[in-house]
Structure formats: C-alpha cells, structure tokens
Amino acid sequence: MKKYFNRLSGLILISLLVSSCDFLAVDDREMLTEKVVLNKIDDTAAMWATLYSNLPLGFTSITGNAMLASASDEADHNAPFNEVHSFNNGSWSAYSNPDNAWNSLYAAIHNANNFLKVSDTITYNQYKIVDPTYYTTITTDMKYYRLDARFFKAFFHFELWKRYGEIPIVNKLMTLEESYALNRQKPDAIRSYILGELDAILPDLKPTWESAYMGRITKGAALALKCRVLLFAASPVNNGGQYNATLCEQAASAAKDVIGLNVYNLNMDYRNLFLNTTAANTEIILDYRNANSNYMEKWNYPSGGNRLYAFAVGANATCPSQNLVDAYEMSNGKPITDNTSGYDPQNPYANRDPRLALTILANNTMWNDSTVKAYVGGIDGIGKNNSTTTGYYLKKFIQEKKNLTTNQTSSHVWHIFRYGEILLNYAEALNEAFGPDVVPPNYSLSARAVINMIRARTGVAMPAIPAGLSQVDFREKVRNERRIELAFEGHRFWDVRRWMIGAQTENAPLRGMRITKTGTNTFTYEVVKIEDRKFTAPTMYWYPVPFAELVKYKGWAQTPGWQ
C-alpha cells in the first residue's frame, strides 16, 4: 500500500509541474494597462486633459510656492528660507535651481508624445455604422485633442529653450537608448521645429471654443506662441546683443495675425483683467484655468484691515520693490526722474500712472475696509512677522474682502497669453524692424499707435507717446511700458535676459520704502536698500542643465559659464 502511495504522490507532483506553467501569471485585470486606456474614449481623453494640467501656473511656479517676480527686480519674497532667494544672491547653480523645470517640462513633452502615439492607433471604426453621430463626435474630438497635443509640444520646447538655450528636441516617444543619444540642438533648429509644429496646426485650429470649453487651445493661442517665439529669437540675447530685424518683422507679422483674428480686445478694467475668468474678459488668449482658491489672499494679505481671518496671513508674500514702483510714470507721462514731472518724494504715490494703484498696495491706501499701515511700527509695517519686507503689498491678482476664516474662495487669472502682451510684442518688434512711426505695407498700425492703445485703456488713460521719437528712445518707452503693463505676470525675469540688461537691473540692490508716521495721516518716506543682489552676465542669461542630468549623456557641454 505504502509503495503505491509513494508512486501516486510522485505522479501528482509531476502532473502539477506540467500543468502549472502559468501558475505565476499576473492577474491585473483591475489595472489600467495601455490596452484598457485605448479601449475607452474617456481614458484617452483623460490623457489629453493631463496635458493642460502641465501648463505653468505662475502663482506657485517656483519651488516653495514663490512667484518668478521675486527672482527679478520686481519683488522680494518675504519668507526668508524660500529657495527663490538663491536667484538673487547668486547661489543658484546646476545643483540647485528653484525653477527646477527640466524634468517636468520633458515629462510634459513625453505626455504629449505618448498621447499622439497612443491616439494614432485608434480608429473607432466599430461605431461608423452602428452609431454614425457618435462616430463623428469622437473622431472630431480626437482631431482637436491631437492638435492640442502638438501645440503643447511646441509650447514646452519653447519653455525649455528660453531657460537652457540649447536643448534636445524630443519629437516622438523614445526608447531609453534613444534618449541617451540625444544632443543639445542649436537655437535655429529649435526655432524651426517649434514654428513648424505651429504652422502645421494653425490652419485647423478653431478661432474660439464654445463657452463650456473656454480655456482650450485656439488659433489665437498658437499665433501668440508663434509671436513670442519669434520675438525671443529676434532678441539681443540670441543675436549677439542686437535685434534681428528679419525675425522682428516676422514676430510683428504674427502679432498682426492675432489682431486680425478680431477675437480679442483690451479689457477696459485693468484690475478686473486678472480676476475675471468669464468670457467677458476678451483679453484672455490662454490662461491657466485654476479652480477658485484663496491661497494668494492668505499669502499676500496685509495683517491689518478688516479681520477676515482668524489666523496669521502674509507668510508667503510677494513684496513689490521700489525699483518697480519708481518705473511707473507720472500721470502726465513723464518719468519721476524728470525734474519737470512734478514727482514729490514725500508724496510719492500721488498723480502716478493709475496702474500703480491697481497693481501695488501702498501705505495709507484702502484695503479690506481699512487703510494699509505699512509704516514702521504699523500693523502691516516692515519688521512685523509675516509682513512686507519692502513697504508694499501685491494687489494684482489679489481679491479684496475675502473671508478666509470661512474659507471663501474666488477666481484669479494667470495669463499665459493675453492680448496686451501681443500688442507690446507688436510694438517692440515693429519698432526694431521699421522704427516707431512707420506703417509698413500690409500693416495698418504703427508701433506707436499700438502702444498708445494700451496706454489709452479706460481707467489707465496715460498720455499718448508722441510721434518723432528715435528707434532707441522708443525702445526704452516700449520696454518700460512692458515692465509696467505686465508686472508680476512672469515676464520681467525673461525680459531682462532677452534684452541682456540683467547685468544692470538684477545686479543693482533691491530697494524698498521705509515709512515713518509723523502725525494723523502724515508720513515721511525714505527709500532704503533691502538687499544686495548678484547677477553674473552673460552666464546667468541661460540656465545650467541640472548636473544630475548632464552626467547622464555622453559629451554634453554645460551651458557656458556654468560648472
């Protein structure tokens, strides 16, 4: 009996060995494999939605939730340990960069490439006969999803280019070996790749979307990117310190095409422009559609005023600099440095460009049903915990009278492209190509006429820039106008590099206003140095490739000047 049993168990063992080849096969039916994702239109569409979430949101774009403004002469960040300060004290490097964008931008490009590859294999032929209406809907959806993906590839390549200069172009889904073999490309190759993508999708893009899809990529967004790319390519930093007139003309032409769409207008309420996410805000070309929130209020509200909160506010504030405040003209159009401007250093905010009061919260102005007490010893003054470091608070983007204790939220517009920028691009490019007053053939507006459109905005109503300025004088006017109009919108940091003026503007000390209260409603004002700043030109016009990435490639050279 025992003998038989032994033989029997042997048989069982052998049969088990034979029959259980797939005993270890994984049963992962709950998981989203590529096959599952491709089978469901909702999953494929979700991959497309992720591409939008990769767009930059400037309120939190720097490590530690600082704004890029605090890395330029626009502002100082009041949280002392925030990494953004390393841009200003010169300690940023290939080992630590607060705008740590390399990996996330390439991940965004990968997502777009993967979406294009994955969606390319779907046909939906199974619906053609059974449900022709549905077939038309989803094939049309997919067509626009794919156009968007190509836009994002262009967009994110430009974001890389303006940071790192020479960058690898990743135009398709790569294997590991292919990624190791990448090389940094020359600017001409990057420019023609980006423009090629944009020109390919432009004819098919819609000029506008129905209300429910407001915020999607349009013809205007693609033209605006084209305009920005061309102006960047035409700028001194890419042309040995001079503008390239040919590229300037192309940039102006792209701006002209945006104007010619007749879709966009200047918002006649400069403050509302940054708060209104509805279709009434026709200045938006592309913005980051972020949900209603109140973190910007928590970070930037002065402590005083109507107590709309039961906790400390202002711990992560972007504090506008005196350097920027001084750049606002007097309402008569003269700079404050002009002796005849009427500027009174002891009444510094009177009769200034109205955009100053719409952008920056200064001492003794109304906010949250109270006056801002930014003087020394005041509840919002320099030296108080979580208070301003410069004597000013940010007002642009910040909604007034939001009850933070009850967690009241509201909308904030982070413009990626807005019509105002396009007009400024037009003025800058056309001036460099033809001069301020020339209306070239096929154009209907001079550089001066366009910049005066911005200055004439209702509620701003700055005097027009007169005719007859030289190209150089007008250049300074355009640059100052851009600095004022686009303050805190994430442009200045790049403009000082593009114009190669960082050695002057970013190497100068950051200044603030020390205010002393001398009586009821009377103050004395003293401009003080907040901190010394360090900027090494030309090295810091471009980012270094992160060291950890550089070492992964054979024969890659670091950006000149960086180790």
Next chain:
Amino acid sequence: MITNPRTFAVYALQKTATDYSYTKIGENSALSWVTGSGHTNRNSFEANLNYETTKGDNALSAMLVYHMDRYVVRGSHLYQGNQGISGRVHYGYKNRYFAEVTSGYYGSEVFAAGKRFGLFPAAALGWILSEEGFMKNSLSFVNYLKLRGSYGLTGSNTSFTGISVTDRIFFNQYYSGSTGYAFGPAMGTTKVGRQEGRMANPDLTWDKARKTDLSAEMTLLGHVNFQFTWFNEVRSDILTVDAASIPGTLGFSNGRQPMRNGGEVKNHGYETTLGYFGNCGDLKYSVEAGLWFNRSEIIKKPDLAIYPDAYRNATGKPVGQIFGLEAIGFYKNNADVANYPKQMFGIVGAGDVIYKDQNGDKVIDDNDKKPIGYSTIPEYTYSLSLNLKYRNFDLTAFFQGVANSSAMLGNYFIPFSTKGNAYDYAFDRWTVDNQNASLPRLSTIDNANNYQSSTLWLRSAEYLKLRNLELGYQLPGNLMKRLSLDNIRFFVRGTNLFTNSKEINFIDPESLTGYPSMKSVSMGVNVRL
C-alpha cells in the same frame, strides 16, 4: 445602523481689543466613523521526496521538495504567487567527511515571464577532525572539532513589499490618475487626468547574494565551547529606483523612474561565541559570550543623485551612513557672521551654529554635508549570558550591547522644534553669558540653520543593556511528593532593568522614536501537576 442626531462645527478663537470671540468655520456636520473588514486566502501545496542509504562507511541522503503557494486579498484579483523546486544531496564518509550540494529553482509572480525563475545552487564541505585517530591520540583535550566551508548563491524578492499591484508588479506598464483640468468660464467642465505610472521594466529579476562561510566549532577540556564563523557576502541586483541614470528627457521623472536591479552591497564580518560550563559542588554554572561583527559597503546605488564632491556620495560607505555638516562653534555676536562663509539655511545671528566649509566654495549648503559618525546600523553586537544553579535556587542573566553606531537627533530632541518641548540638556544653550555652550541659542520659532543634520546633534548610539534577569526557587522534591505535585517554582523576573549609554541617557538609545523597549518586573509561580 447607528444614527447620531448631534452635529458639530469648528470654531476659531479670535482676540478682539478687550475680549475673545469665536468664529464658526464651515457648517455643522455629524461625526463620522469608519468600519472595515478584511479577508485573505492562502493556498499552499508542498510535496517531499526523501531518499536515504548507508553502505559501510558511506552515507548518502537526498531530498527533493516541490512547493507552490498563492495568497489573495479579497477585493483584488492579484495574487502573490511562489513556485519552486529544491533539492539537496548529502554525502558522508566515516562520519568524518561531509559534502553537500543544494539547489533551488524558484519562481515568483513579480517578474515577467522569462525572468520569473532563478537557479540558486550552493555547496558545502565539512570535516570533523576530532574523529581522526591522530587527534584522538595526541590531542585528547580536544573533545570536538569541526571545520566547515560553504559557498552559495541565494535569491530574494523581498523588496517587492506591499500587496497592491503598483507595489509589486513593475514589469507591466500601467496608467494611473493624474491631475486633470477644468474648462469653461467658471471652470465648470472638469476633465479627469491620466498618465503612465512608474515606467515598466520587463527585465526585472531576482536580487542575489553570493555568500562564503568558513567556520570552526570546538569543545575543549570538556568545559569550553568555541565557535567562529567568518563570512563574506556580496548582494547584487538589489531592487532600486533608477533615478541616477534614467535621463529626464525620457519623460519619467519625479518618482516615476523605473525599478531596476541596480544596487550592490558588500558585507563581511565574523560571528563568534565562547562558553564555559561546569560545576563546583552544588553550584552548576555556565557562561557564554558572543560577538557579531558586520561591516557593509555600498558598491552601487543608482537611486541616489550623484554629487560633484565625492564625500557626499553614498557609494563606498556603509549602509545607513549618517551625513551632516561639521559644527565648528557659534557666532559670538551679529557682526561675527561676516567672518565666516555665508550659510544658506536662513538668516543667522549671535548664538547660531557655524559650519565648516567642506568644499571651499565659500557657501555653506547641502554640498558641505559629509559622512559623520558611524552608520545607524551597529557594526558590533555583543552579548553575555550567565546561568547559575545552586541547590534549589537558579539565576540567569542576559546582557546585550552594540557598538560602532551613531544617531542623529532630530525633531523631538531639538529643544522647542516644531513647537515641541525640551529635555534638560537644553539648559546648556548659548547665551551672551554662556558662550562655551554645547547647544546654540534657543528659539520658539524653528531655526533651519541650527536644526541641520550636523555634528552638533550627532550622538553615539552605543549601549549595553541588561535584557533579562531571573531568580528562581524550586520547592524541594520531598515536599512535592507530600503535596502530590510534580513541580512548584517561584520566580522574580526583570527585563531591560538597566541600560548604559555613552551619549544618550535621556531616552532609550535603541529606539529614539517610536516605542521604547519595555522595562518590566514580574513575579510568579509555576505549578506542574
């Protein structure tokens, strides 16, 4: 169903000029609770085949084992599966010479087909010298002496922890939810997001260890036991996240880099025990001392960044090596700050820690963190056990200790950090009148400069503990008989009664955070009927 009609809101306390007021945050809502249950299922099958034969001086035995196992947690179809066959052949000659060959062929579901199974052979040789005639004749004080050597390959998949698919299966490409987006004037058209999860690596396979053991075991003079083992082990193909070699341009960064068999660690050391046992009249005693030494060295670690300063890299250093800044003093006053390189951790002033500029770049930052102290894993572990028996009394004691290990004080141990408390060593903090303090100035607001991992907070983690002490008394046998009982023993037992540590005397040096080992004293009686 339990229902509770009461609802609650949250209130914030606000100070007004003369009084306090409460502001309600949110709406009244009911308290919530969670219930749960779990169900798991494990099926195993094992079959053994044994063979044994002896012919004269030759002894041969062989064994074959087949094993399969499947474990499922309800709610998921994923099972954890293992399957394998292993064998052993043992040959002995004259009870003196031994040879053994073992081999396993194992498979696991965490690897892709084709990479699933691994073959892990090992061999050992043994020689009992004390059985040899020359030993018996001329070295008769050696009661027993055995030499043994082995070399083998073992495999492990224990790095695949967790029961969810994404914790275990890294060879298939999965997609997962990611940030979506909202369109429309009031962001009313919301779309969920989707992207690839961790990049798949179909080449993953077993992590392996090649281990060499040489050992000697002996008994001398009938009273001394001695055992010594030397080992050398190289673990390779350790499962790591491939952060240091996968380029960002591939698009899988931020924790989505693939897993890889990339790590390699070398361990070598020895293990030895020495015991003495005997009796002296009615006193029976035995003493045994043990020492275990293990030094590790990281050969490859691809989940970590590579640093330009060689001292920052984990490779070449032990597993668990502590890195930190070298504290060289405190600023005497605010003006003193200008005399040293700029420290990048925050604004500094009088009484804050000054650190040494290790790489000479005139800036103190993370790049100045070098290996300081030992690893958090001790290199030496030692023990001493003692057994005494005198007539009806018995006493046992067990001591255990570690050496060559360090600890970095953080969190709770930094006075007032994260709004915490302070130990009394905080009295020796820097003040204007106490310039030679051991600790920097105290602050109730967190001070990132002073809280950096540094020699200031580095402590030796060495300790010696009395793990166990027991005294017993057994009632005499004649008394037992009268009570018709087999045995009655009274005892007093203490665990962790005593700890000695060089530098950590304010808390259990063995577990700085979490639960300390329990100190307990118990008394009892054992009765056997």
